[in-house]
Amino acid sequence: MTPVRRGQWQTASDVLMRVSRQPGITRAAVARELRLSTSSATEVTARLRDVRLLTEAPAPSQGRGRPTTVLRAHPKGPVALGLDLRQGSWRSAVVALDGSFVEQQSRRHRSRRSQVVLSNLQKEVERAHRQYGARLRVVSLAAPGTIRDNRLMQAPTLDWAELDLETVTARTGIPLLAGNDATLSGVAEARTGAAAGAGTALHLIVEVGLGGTLIIDGVPAQGASGAGGEYGHVPFGDRTRFCPCGARGCWDLDIDGRALARHLKEAAPDDPYAYAEAVLRRTDRAAARAVAKVVTALGTGIAGLVNAHDPDVVTLGGLAIPLRAAAETSFEQAYLAGLMTFHRSTPPPVLSATHQPDGPLRGAAALALDHLTSEPSIATWAASQ
Incomplete structure (x- = not known):
């Protein structure tokens, strides 16, 4: 050629x-x-x-x-492997150039030890590599923690310290692109979801804690070291409480299952996400009061971020959607009360994310597709044909 x-x-x-x-x-x-x-x-x-x-x-x-x-x-063209690592499970999808998912896998963690989880992801990469061979050009990973240069700096919800994520692809030599799950979920919403077409969008996702990203013209604001969007660790919460991240008063501690358990005077749950889902199914007054308190904290914090960032739209994912729906009045009152006066006449709309529950995986796919559709990647592929 x-x-x-x-x-x-x-x-x-x-x-x-x-x-x-x-x-x-x-x-x-x-x-x-x-x-x-x-x-x-x-x-x-x-x-x-x-x-x-x-x-x-x-x-x-x-x-x-x-x-x-x-x-x-093309049915024989390049593909990417998207991975979505969560607290209790991981998911994967082979992604074609048109964004379609060729196949999907989902597994629960048998152990949350980092070595075990990363080994399982490594096996999934190797399985895909055996199946697709040279067609598999890149692996993209969404992870619930602070990511810098393919290193997981900290993941408080998993209780993981600094880790090199490139071990996932080390045996295959396939490039790895790693990003924060909430950031990538926001990318998915900005590209093809509820925030599509918005110049400035704020995306927030509640699972175990809260993460998010500010998207400007389709690109996430990453910060000086790539760790931007750690909104769950803004000190909107009680300053007497220590967060696993090492800071005091993190918003994380007021808006998920841990906060619901605290309001209900119950033991801290091992799985805050599943616990929150269980509380949302309850119909007793104590559960309703606990949910209203958490939703008020959520609405107040979102107002603070709107005042700081002035987005066109706010999108919510994960547990933020059913939490808000369970106490809509509490949310609206807290959100409007927290806004600066000039925002209240036309407050930025707060919309449910379109890509539920696939936001992080869709975002990982978007990151991989940006790589596959770049001119250098196309040139390299074309030269091999």
């Missing part, structure tokens, strides 16, 4: 990016968005078909006019 020149695959990259972010997009729509002539769009899609990146299928009929085609991932 002719050596690849710098910039040779730029338009192809633009096309693939739209295919990955807009499943089912037609060739005509791609041409319109990229301002390509019909002949140019035909030429670039033909090149992508020749190197097994795209295939085309007839689009659904829309009446009269020249028929167009839907762009889809």
Whole structure:
């Protein structure tokens, strides 16, 4: 094959990016968005078909006019493996270039020891590598903790200290892209979910503790070291309480199952997420009062973040959705009362996330697709065909 020149695959990259972010997009729509002539769009899609990146299928009929085609991932093209690590389980999905999940797996942790969990993820990577061979180009991992340069700096909800996550792919040599689960969930909402089209979006997810991200023009604000978005460790809570992260008064401690147990004067739960789900199913007054207190803390904190960031929209994922629904009035009162006066006339809407419960996995897939659709990745793949 002719050596690849710098910039040779730029338009192809633009096309693939739209295919990955807009499943089912037609060739005509791609041409319109990229301002390509019909002949140019035909030429670039033909090149992508020749190197097994795209295939085309007839689009659904829309009446009269020249028929167009839907762009889809080539059945023999590159794929990514997305991994979603949670407190009690992990999930995986093989992701094609058009964002479709080719297959999904889900497993409960038999042990929460870091060595055991990472070994199981490593085995899943190796299984996918045996099945897909050179087609598997990248692994993307969403993890519930602070991530910096593929290292898990701390994960208080798992009680893990600093770990090198690249052990997951070490035996295969496949590149790893690791990110915080809440951040990646926010990326998914900004790309194809409830915050799609928003210039500035704040995403928050409650599971065990709270995480989130500020998305500006589709890109998360990562901070100086990549650890931005640790909203659960903002000191919105009781300053007499110590958090497993090492700080005092973290918001985390006021908005999940641990807070519900404290309000109900019950023992701290081993699984705060499952405990919160159980409390939400209860109909007694004590449970309702506990939920209202937690929801008030949630609404007040969100107002504080809105005052700080001025987003167009706020999206909520995880337990934040059923918690809010269980005490809607408490949430609205706390949210509005916490806003600065000028925000109250038109407060940013607070919407439920679209990608439930797949937000972190969808975000990990988005991160991987950004890698697969980059010009260097396309050039490397094309040179191997």
